[in-house]
Amino acid sequence: xxxxxxxxxxxxxxxxxxxxxxxxxxxxxxxxxxxxxxxxxxxxxxxxxxxxxxxxxxxxxxxxxxxxxxxxxxxxxxxxxxxxxxxxxxxxxxxxxxxxxxxxxxxxxxxxxxxxxxxx
Amino acid sequence: xxxxxxxxxxxxxxxxxxxxxxxxxxxxxxxxxxxxxxxxxxxxxxxxxxxxxxxxxxxxxxxxxxxxxxxxxxxxxxxxxxxxxxxxxxxxxxxxxxxxxxxxxxx
Numbered sequence: 001x002x003x004x005x006x007x008x009x010x011x012x013x014x015x016x017x018x019x020x021x022x023x024x025x026x027x028x029x030x031x032x033x034x035x036x037x038x039x040x041x042x043x044x045x046x047x048x049x050x051x052x053x054x055x056x057x058x059x060x061x062x063x064x065x066x067x068x069x070x071x072x073x074x075x076x077x078x079x080x081x082x083x084x085x086x087x088x089x090x091x092x093x094x095x096x097x098x099x100x101x102x103x104x105x106x107x108x109x110x111x112x113x114x115x116x117x118x119x120x
Numbered sequence: 121x122x123x124x125x126x127x128x129x130x131x132x133x134x135x136x137x138x139x140x141x142x143x144x145x146x147x148x149x150x151x152x153x154x155x156x157x158x159x160x161x162x163x164x165x166x167x168x169x170x171x172x173x174x175x176x177x178x179x180x181x182x183x184x185x186x187x188x189x190x191x192x193x194x195x196x197x198x199x200x201x202x203x204x205x206x207x208x209x210x211x212x213x214x215x216x217x218x219x220x221x222x223x224x225x226x227x
Contacts, residue, residue, distance in 0.1 A: 046207075047207055049216040064215065104211070106169040106211055107154075110163035110165070112162075112163060113163050
């Protein structure tokens, strides 16, 4: 079974960019069998879908993030990435990477999550 | 965006009880709804997708139903390991959205 592990900074200053990565355990990205996503969870806003990337490179983003987000992957490194620009305190959350079957939208496997705090 | 509401927000039940959680969508989403269970400090886990299909490995005491705007998750014979928070998620329209959650606790 696919295993996912997020990593990145725990503390980011307001207006800075947040860059997170997610290591995929078994080279599953190149199989094309999954879609890859980022989600986040904060006490104030609950669970929030950030966006997807499919093996084709097609991406879908939550419009609420107002074009601040880019999701990408590096197949050779088996790594998924999230770039969130110009963060504010409202971006404080636990960030999860996740995957699901290619032709669906549901999430089958989640990483353990990483807490990111935005504060000066 | 499609809004999801869940009821109840909190429920307290006993081992062996039958428990039903309802998720309502602000517009029709066909069968494209999933349910997740989350325990404190852990990531959510998929229970049901396409409204009524049980994910692999999920105990048969869990069942999902409904379509369009009203959906249910039923636990038939609540077990101690079933405590936690349950979320619904709509998958029909972007942005994908989640319900606010139903916390299940034990009496």
